[in-house]
Amino acid sequence: MKPAETKDFRLVTGGLSVTLSKTGTGISLKSIKDTRNSKKLLSEPRVLFTMKAVVLATNETISADSQTGWNFVDVIKASDKLYTIILSGNEKLSGVTVTITASLEGNRITWKISLVNDNSEISLTECDYPILSFDSKTDNMFFSPYGCGEIYSSAKEGGFLSEQNYPSYGASMQYLAFWNEKSRRGIYCGLHDPAPAYKKIHYSRKADEKAFTLKIVLPLTNTDIGANSQELYGKCVWELFDGDWYDAALIYRDWVWNEARWMTRYKPLPEWMKKNNHWWLLHNMDGFKAEDVAELNKDLGVDSATHIYYWHQIPFDNDYPHYFPLKQEYFDLIQDLKKLGIRTMTYINGRLWDTKDRGMEDWQFSSVAKPYTTKEKDGTMFIEKYNSEEADGSKVELSIMCPSSAVWQEKVKEIVDRLFNEVGVDAVYIDQIAAAKPNLCQDKTHNHPAGGGTWWCDSYNNLLDHVVRTMPENCTLTTECTADPFMKYMSAYLSWLWVKNSQVPAFPAIYSDYMATFGICYSSFKDNDGVCMRVYFAQSLLYGEQMGWMRPEQYKELPFKGFYKKLVRLRAKLGEYFYDGRMLRPPYLKDNAPRMYSTNATEAYGGIIDYAAVQGGLWQRKRDDKQLLLLINTQECETVTQITTDAPDGTYDLNSDVSGKLIIKEGRANITLPALSVAYIEI
């Protein structure tokens, strides 16, 4: 056997230089360099991709990677702008050829991968897009698209391991990024897939390793058959950029607004939904009257819409989807709220059919639903269990319906139609659609290819299209969490889980001028924790969310209620910046107050949040390009804050709790904020 020959290929474009190393057995990502400042961003060789296959006869899983096992390896340089990498002859993957093209332009490399599988005995099941690795350092930060977005230092002790499904609560968008805080240079790694297909968004670093891994994995399609050749959906884009997470968000924003399929809205948001400022969460409110809501609104000082649960006679998460008949007292409540001009939105679930759908009885499950549930290759149904119980104390077993089926699409349409036309609600909240992960349904009798692909999102969007086309005027739909592929038909997403530490408002920076977000999960803060409350009162205003999703009984006991009311009233006053404006780069702030630290945020990692006392935002309204710089001191002491902002230099009148002038010179300003105060300038 001849010794492996090694040859390096430098892919250089703009300031980005990526070196690939070809050996006799494969290809690796050898190094990455920012040529403008001669900084090495990756200094040790890493694998470029991994892939998986299954032997159909035995169900044995085969794993392979770019570096080893390939008998034929070639890198073809067609021009300085176009490279093609071909790998084949892998003994574990006989008959499989991987072809990767890299197109170079500006500061960007665009990767495409195609897989040829001529082997009828194996099915390819998973393949990575090119893996972006970089050297971890304390000031090398990375961005994860969890919720509204999160940022961390890559050098955390103990390392990282995260893999989240896109779309789902764990990945709202299909991009990652890293950058250096000092040089303010970084690389964006985005999947520009307009359909989009189901993916897994992964980041990791082993505790003892220097290199940090950002990768996006594609579960492949037609996984029930051999010889399943296919192209990976979309384009994988690596782009060198100046700045930080905000600048990476703008690269994704530029792509989605130009190419993503979910950005061609079927109908504009109804005015009431667009301009709504606050939500009450009415959760099991038996005996609650419309007048009680009117009283709450009066106390709050702002009109608030209502999100109504438990309106159906069946128990929660049980006997789905048979929501009718509804409870008479809730029908009456909704009519009374309408008379008072208070908007109503009812809950339904968009995924689940109970396997015992009338008490302990299999009423329509087997006869109607079962052929259309999602299933594994061997026919096993995907079943979920929550806290709900049947009469005998056993957990309710809920099947996940296949969204491709006409039966499920018709059933959801029937329920939503009745809520709009018979009950008269203003909106229907269809739970789980943007929160739950796609299922790799392999039921051969369904009208979609087995495994991954674009069919899951396409099917849900087809279902939603079916619903909205006959929807009465001024009615609308919302769903849980914030995964972006479903927003063509949704006017608002429930941002309830945006209660983590290290959050940044990437999602609002990309989408706030396209759709609304609403609500924070205030019930997740243990013992009504006042630190958590104040942090997220402030963030929900600064991120442009419709505030609240507050339960009336919690509102009555709410700590720092005066501060909350002040912020909600400000949202109502300044609303146009948020619902008809754009989020600009938030100011960088440095204050002298104690940190807002708590261990009572049960939905945050380890229950911990740790934020600076003063938080700020910069928004621009569309009507006249006027800018709003908004600063909130969440701490109970007077605080001095240094501001660095993109807002133009000048001397501006301060409003709200601080009077006088704010002087911005060379992008910098100082302000002293009283305890629990708000100040803003309009520019």
Ligand SMILES: [Zn+2]
């Ligand atoms: Zn299916």
